[in-house]
Amino acid sequence: MSTAPRFLAPFDQGRVEPAESLLVIRPADAMGLSGFEAVTIEQGFSPTAKALEEAGFAVFPRAEGRYGMVMVNLTRFRAENLANIARASAMTDGLVLVNGAKTEGIESLLKMVKNITPVDVMSKAHGKIFSFEATPMPQEWLLAGEMARNKDGFMTAPGMFSFEKVDVGSTLLAPHLEGLKGRVADLGAGWGWLAAQALGPEVSEMVLFEAEQKAVEAAKLNLMDPRVRFEWADVLALPKQLPFDVVISNPPFHQSRAAEPSLGVGFIQAAAKLLKPKGRFLMVANRQLPYERALEGGFRKVEMLGQTNGFKLFEASSPKP
Numbered sequence: 571m572s573t574a575p576r577f578l579a580p581f582d583q584g585r586v587e588p589a590e591s592l593l594v595i596r597p598a599d600a601m602g603l604s605g606f607e608a609v610t611i612e613q614g615f616s617p618t619a620k621a622l623e624e625a626g627f628a629v630f631p632r633a634e635g636r637y638g639m640v641m642v643n644l645t646r647f648r649a650e651n652l653a654n655i656a657r658a659s660a661m662t663d664g665l666v667l668v669n670g671a672k673t674e675g676i677e678s679l680l681k682m683v684k685n686i687t688p689v690d691v692m693s694k695a696h697g698k699i700f701s702f703e704a705t706p707m708p709q710e711w712l713l714a715g716e717m718a719r720n721k722d723g724f725m726t727a728p729g730m731f732s733f734e735k736v737d738v739g740s741t742l743l744a745p746h747l748e749g750l751k752g753r754v755a756d757l758g759a760g761w762g763w764l765a766a767q768a769l770g771p772e773v774s775e776m777v778l779f780e781a782e783q784k785a786v787e788a789a790k791l792n793l794m795d796p797r798v799r800f801e802w803a804d805v806l807a808l809p810k811q812l813p814f815d816v817v818i819s820n821p822p823f824h825q826s827r828a829a830e831p832s833l834g835v836g837f838i839q840a841a842a843k844l845l846k847p848k849g850r851f852l853m854v855a856n857r858q859l860p861y862e863r864a865l866e867g868g869f870r871k872v873e874m875l876g877q878t879n880g881f882k883l884f885e886a887s888s889p890k891p
């Protein structure tokens with residue numbers, strides 16, 4: 571659901587005047603922005619960034635500089651939201667707008683900001699939008715979004731998949747990645763744990779495809795090996811590549827809160843297209859997600875390597891042309 575009605579409400583009701591330039595952090599879509607002058611967008615999620623770019627906006631994975639007004643759209647990650655609010659407040663001398671659904675924690679963030687400075691609040695579309703005059707925010711909010719070493723010794727930051735510790739599904743797939751040879755791709759590589767396990771001595775080249783730019787930056791720190799390449803990309807829209815011997819993946823299963831098996835199906839189809847005729851695809855998935863049909867549609871041979879802890883492990887080989 572677009573958040574346009576909530577975003578536009580303070581302007582439509584004359585509570586906020588448009589500024590000469592607007593930075594919009596993390597919008598999920600164009601949300602009524604086409605009516606505004608000089609809009610810059612910060613969006614690190616490649617599919618959304620591409621769609622906004624195609625709609626004619628200036629989009630950067632991370633914006634710098636100063637703006638007349640900065641708007642923060644909440645994500646599901648509180649630490650990321652706190653950091654974005656603090657950054658926004660440091661990037662303008664004008665108003666900061668914060669837009670979010672109840673499910674994204676807007677109520678508690680509103681309380682925290684209210685303890686620092688007066689805010690103007692509007693409720694709309696199962697959420698709130700509030701504005702305040704830019705003012706210095708606590709340093710720890712800024713630091714909450716920074717990269718740090720996690721329990722497994724890898725650099726990660728809030729907002730990345732399983733940033734505090736390695737995902738159980740990935741740990742189950744890892745033993746099946748020993749001795750891989752040739753060109754290897756990891757689809758939805760995140761901060762790189764799975765790829766690091768697969769990078770044995772016989773891998774000649776490895777490409778990590780990942781949609782979240784911050785995760786790509788973390789993966790670069792976690793895999794400093796000349797054989798590894800990093801692509802900030804949407805796996806569902808990859809151009810033709812030099813084919814791979816092996817593709818590995820722990821595919822995403824949702825973008826919002828609900829499970830979206832079509833994402834994993836798209837990853838399976840992408841793997842089949844990326845592989846050499848005798849190539850292999852190794853994948854882990856939540857047990858309840860229905861991927862068998864997509865695997866059989868894309869590959870001549872499909873084998874279940876194991877089923878444990880709520881996960882299924884598959885090896886699929888010989889992609890269908």
Ligand SMILES: C[S@@+](CC[C@H](N)C(=O)[O-])C[C@H]1O[C@@H](n2cnc3c(N)ncnc32)[C@H](O)[C@@H]1O
Binds near residue numbers: 732737823
């Ligand atoms: C289940 S996580 C696995 C991450 C990592 N491989 C691991 O094992 O920890 C799936 C990853 O896919 C990424 N992703 C989601 N949609 C994507 C897309 N369309 N294209 C590329 N990556 C995507 C997510 O950002 C996330 O990092």
